[in-house]
Amino acid sequence: MPTTGISKFLDQLIRPIFDKHARSATIIDGVDLIHRLEAYRTNGYLKSKTYLYTFYITDLYTMLPQDESLDILIEFLVQQDYQKVQNIPIDIIRNYEKKFYRQVIGSVMGSSFTLTLGNIFMWKWEKQLVHRLEVSNELYGRYVDNIFFTLNDSIEFIDQMLDQANNSHPNIKLVRQIGGSIPFRDVFIENSNGTLKTSVYHKEAAEPYVVPSGSDHPSHVFRNTVDTAITRATRYSTTLIEFEEEIRQMKLMFLYNG
Template identity: 35%
Template structure:
């Protein structure tokens, strides 16, 4: 039901962006990334459970895993209303939102956001734009003036007092591990590293099996190939990959062998 407006990885977003850029990418196209402030702890408990019920009814499900819908709702309400934690010798009862890291909190937050965002999705789609969400992070591309988009975000923030949207609206932006840029109406993408990024991977001198350690440079380069829209950005990011691997004691010969294996397996000519 939400497959058309959600992504599970950056590469899914890359494919959608590439498809749109062929049809509707202009010099004025903006990339807007939106973060939902403290989503897990801001979703109201009762309304969150009701959104889960609404979602199950929308899917026309009578049972899930042998449990009746009413049983699922009662159990969900119990879990959401009975979260306790200890801090500095004191016990506290959580009265807003759900427990961080709880699978139920994630499910309820996704259901709550699904119903919250429907008006926004319709508005963006009617304007020929794209809207995709990954849990509490959203990426929007649309051919609107920046001031108009800022005004719309302000309007969306009035939809629900529990949901606070923080938007970054520019012609170049990042979403999760993807860097996106509109350069004179042309889409450019590459790997993005957050300021908090630390070059730490599984050390090569660890006791883990060799095949696990070989997979790390392989997967890292494969991701770079999928994300980079130009050969030059691929070359730049490929060189950046080597540094953290070498710092974690990976032999240069093994790195080069795995990089070559990626190109051979996927029939990519690096020249």
């Protein structure tokens, strides 16, 4: 379809710029988050009463306001001092996107540019929250529509801050979780009286399923599956006990899959 090529073109044009300028507030993967947490602890910001907070945005891509998102895209480019992108004036990019996007609300899932446009929309939405946390030397990071941050303040203050964030835009609604130990993506994070502990997190509803050994896949697929699982256990596990427990879970998973 013609729109597929347009979407890829826009994504190749804009995504590298966003990745470059929004890196500090972007979580790449579990290892990236753990490294940030370790730096947070090393700098003395992790206290015994530090709260760990996660929330995710419900239905971000199906509720993405198109015109507003495109306006935010131009605002983002201007703020980063871009008048042209690869010699294309941003006004032309804006008009090009206006012709491409006919939906008023929501983006096409699977479209190359959907993720980038959603990220740029969230860049605008999260600016005030990021600033409030950064001035307090707190850790903030977002992985698409999942957000993690730390806070050394009262729960009442946190709830008030997130209530304001939740009401700041009619299309953005948050589902939050707070505690001394919480999961974020595939990492389980615990603040044990000021001591940072991490391990691999498995969702309770997730089936322990990988590519069966009897399936018709190249042999390197099975090797990579095992290598990836062991590498993740090594990088995520703070203690030997947690590592050994993850290895035990891995053995059961591979036995389950033949």
